[in-house]
Amino acid sequence: MSEPASHSASISLSREPGYWAGRFMAMASPCEVLIEQATEPLARRIVDAAAACAWRIERKFSRYRADSVVHMINSNAGRAVALDAESAALIEFGATLTQMSEGRFDITSGVLRKVWTFDGGSVVPTQAQIDAVMSCVGWRHVEWRNPVLRLQPGMQIDLGGIGKEYAVDQAAARVEDIAPGCSCLINFGGDVVVRNPRQDGQPWRVGIEAWGREGTAVRLVHLNRGGLATSGDSRRFVLHQGRRYSHIIDALTGWPVPDAPHSITVAADTCTQAGTLTTLAMLRGRDCEQFLRESGARYWIQLSREQSE
Template sequence: MSDEAAGSSRRDFLTGRAVQRSVEQVGERIADELVDAAARQAPVASETVQLGKQAMACDFDVILNPGQPGAIRPASDALDVIDLLEDQMSVYRDHSELSQLNRRAADEPVEVEAELYALLRRAETISRQTEGGFDPTAGPIVDLWRRCKAAGRAPTEAEVQVALDIVGLQYVRFDDEQRTVRFSKPGVELNLNSIGKGYALDKAAEVLTENGVDDWLFHGGHSSLLARGSHGGLGGWPVGIRNPLFPDQRLGTILLKDCGMSSSGSGVQYFRHRGKRYGHILDPRSGWPVESMLSVTVLAPTAALADALSTAFFVVGLEKAAQYCHNETGVSALLIPPPAHGRRLEPVNIGMDDDILFLTPEDNPA
């Protein structure tokens, strides 16, 4: 979008013209990705106001209840926060703080801005708690598979091993007193792709909270969400869950309130080579795509935690996911392994209350 177009869009939002155009039925506006009001026995959504922008290679949207003119400016300001965070965290921008860290940390300790340092430490903790199912150093493996996909082939075992030689948090040294990061091996890098969108939602949503906006749904790329308050007297915000075998269909609805949500799946992003299907979610411990799971949806106190855990649970599987949810307050998950027979899915609910999860037989054809 050009600067002129962006400025015009902002003026429209702040003067109310865009608000008038944005109010419409959720079923017409965002049903495909966020809210599906047609589910039998599921909560039904009503009118909303939506503000959005593109960042981090996806769409970010703030969804509000109508009749809140005082919420428009804070929502617009919250979206602006995403740009600042992308400029700090993106490994695809040479000038970003994280890119500079990756270039220098093998040669010397690098001091890191306080909040980014805290996020890196949080990522390290989640990696340890999930036994490496989530790993912020997995960039070399991701890059290898991206290059091979573009070339129309799968990587060789030797190529995977070369990438794995520089993957692992054992090569990252944190100094909390000096707030520095140092790599003990050249080629190691930190990448926040599997937690960054959720973190951006958490930080951007602080603007809404600080300005007294109590009811909203915020999403990044439709797979990372954060909700506060309620919509239409429902006690939360209805969010659709995709069927991993038929991504254009929904499997059910979650009533999301005061927590983060993230979904990871292999139903949309994959490629085929010599008759074999390769999903895009990689096990950072083996370097190969995960084949034992179709999709994972996680609810957690923050969007960042939900983001990281949806990837980690996809990798570590049912038993480890259940163990984590049992030990951590406020974390629940819906895991869907491949069907044993036919197309009938058997979702495994780990801790989601029945009053927020709506799955019906009609959503899951045999």
């Protein structure tokens, strides 16, 4: 199925030194696809396919769309719903992350947005407000017999914590089907994947944005293949009485993770794997680096001011 004309018209394609660059918006993020050694028609086909993949996943799993699977699940809280294979796989992955994080990550914790708004403002909810919402948080309250899901009344799921990395990997797989062996860098809002090395042997270079300095790279990461994901509080936070609260919430407490660094970037075999490691590391707060060292992955941490002093 082709994308609506309004979507297709929003894709740009330009020739840069050594590669084609396609750009579009998806999942509230700027997205780009860099393509080496391709004709213009092939480059356009690749970018169109990556954008269509991003828009399809956004349409299917966004909590903001009334026609999404997530909205259907949340609207049926209290009743069992049978899911398609792709939706069930994402739910299963979310359940696995909950187990790996010992409950600190939880796809039912999205209801906490009713009391937390990470828009750079200064409003912090009271403990009573958090407690009222926490009664609807907890994977342990969910009945899950793949592919049948039943939430308790008042509960919701939110796949925003895993959806973008999944979309990047799916787009890369689609591009590989269209142009096997073509070296592309796919970047959806800072979540990145490269499937094949460049022909000249040079890596793709990806900048890690310096905290507090939008558009400025604090480090360049060289990627020949694999995924890169970053988690941080540069744009989503609350600043209250001199204290900065990150949007990374511990689902066990309903409060932002204490002593978390400003950002963590991880390189792994896929973007989904990299995103998993950044999430699990962030949820460990001050112990994040020990976890990352033990994982064996490449990582880069930007500490908060208090941690660096």
